[in-house]
Amino acid sequence: SAMPKLLSSALLAGACLIGSADAFSLSPSLPSPSLRSAAASSSASSLSMQAQQGGAAPLSRRQALSLAALASLALSPAQKAEAAGVALGYGANEKEINAELSAFGLENMDKVPSGFKPLIQAVGGNVGANIDGSKVVDSLGSLVTANGGLKDGERLLVLFAYPNGWLVNLPIVTPNGESGTVSANNYVKGDSGVVNAKGIKEGDDITKLPNTFFQELLTQFLTVNQYQGFKVLKKTKGSPVDGQPSMDIEFRYELLTQGGLSVGRHGFCKAVQCGANVVSLGVTTTDTRFKGQKESLKQTAASFRTHVVKAEFASTRSQGLNIMTPQKEGEE
Numbered sequence: 001s002a003m004p005k006l007l008s009s010a011l012l013a014g015a016c017l018i019g020s021a022d023a024f025s026l027s028p029s030l031p032s033p034s035l036r037s038a039a040a041s042s043s044a045s046s047l048s049m050q051a052q053q054g055g056a057a058p059l060s061r062r063q064a065l066s067l068a069a070l071a072s073l074a075l076s077p078a079q080k081a082e083a084a085g086v087a088l089g090y091g092a093n094e095k096e097i098n099a100e101l102s103a104f105g106l107e108n109m110d111k112v113p114s115g116f117k118p119l120i121q122a123v124g125g126n127v128g129a130n131i132d133g134s135k136v137v138d139s140l141g142s143l144v145t146a147n148g149g150l151k152d153g154e155r156l157l158v159l160f161a162y163p164n165g166w167l168v169n170l171p172i173v174t175p176n177g178e179s180g181t182v183s184a185n186n187y188v189k190g191d192s193g194v195v196n197a198k199g200i201k202e203g204d205d206i207t208k209l210p211n212t213f214f215q216e217l218l219t220q221f222l223t224v225n226q227y228q229g230f231k232v233l234k235k236t237k238g239s240p241v242d243g244q245p246s247m248d249i250e251f252r253y254e255l256l257t258q259g260g261l262s263v264g265r266h267g268f269c270k271a272v273q274c275g276a277n278v279v280s281l282g283v284t285t286t287d288t289r290f291k292g293q294k295e296s297l298k299q300t301a302a303s304f305r306t307h308v309v310k311a312e313f314a315s316t317r318s319q320g321l322n323i324m325t326p327q328k329e330g331e332e
Contacts, residue, residue: 022264126178140181149276161303190286206273266290270304279306
């Protein structure tokens with residue numbers, strides 16, 4: 001029947017997702033799955049094969065609910081504190097964010113489209129996390145701070161609108177340093193929006209940077225063996241973002257999962273020249289979903305704004321949103 005086939009597809013997708021390092025996004029690689037997740041993946045694959053067997057009897061309501069629950073478990077991304085701060089209850093609204101922007105002397109954000117939510121976060125002023133005493137993993141905050149990208153007392157403010165139902169991830173700070181980036185993802189369906197940053201030289205013009213620069217920018221949280229065939233499909237000069245030059249980019253690449261699968265990714269990017277950095281929001285989905293999600297991806301990318309702000313303005317915040325520093329481990 002149709003029900004076993006649908007559940008089979010969901011379970012297989014869950015098994016693939018668990019077996020890869022964040023198979024559907026440009027977010028920092030996830031840690032190795034827990035035993036609980038591995039068990040869910042194995043069970044999901046087994047149940048999927050059972051569901052595909054010919055002549056299977058129709059599922060009872062109890063069986064269907066059990067399979068759905070297991071599929072949900074399999075499709076849940078495995079995260080740990082050192083990888084990124086997961087803001088499950090992130091709930092800033094347009095009015096609060098505009099109050100924050102006003103406190104920084106910035107213009108209000110554009111009207112949030114129906115079916116979208118706004119996100120605002122400040123990063124910077126921290127070093128990348130030291131994971132083993134010698135290896136340092138860059139975070140968004142460490143990338144924009146490096147090489148004088150931010151002066152003492154400055155932070156990078158990022159702002160965009162993302163579709164309802166996406167999970168927000170924010171950087172965290174531990175005694176070992178800062179890790180993670182700012183992103184919003186729909187892990188089940190394969191949609192993702194990720195903020196990246198890359199330093200530029202004095203005198204560089206974002207409109208004249210080569211395609212290789214944007215490839216390095218948009219894949220900076222992936223290792224070389226995690227993707228192939230990156231292509232800039234279209235690159236046009238965008239409207240200035242609060243007086244800062246920008247570029248609008250359409251791009252595509254193949255994501256290589258640990259399970260040996262190749263997943264086509266297609267999306268859009270808004271890149272802004274912000275001081276000594278180019279800061280971007282890359283929004284992608286799978287090739288199979290691209291046609292149906294194209295306008296939503298464009299809206300998310302187009303909503304992106306970024307600014308260098310003074311940290312001391314935190315004392316003037318009227319609504320108390322915790323945007324000034326990444327989430328510290330153990331904080332609510």
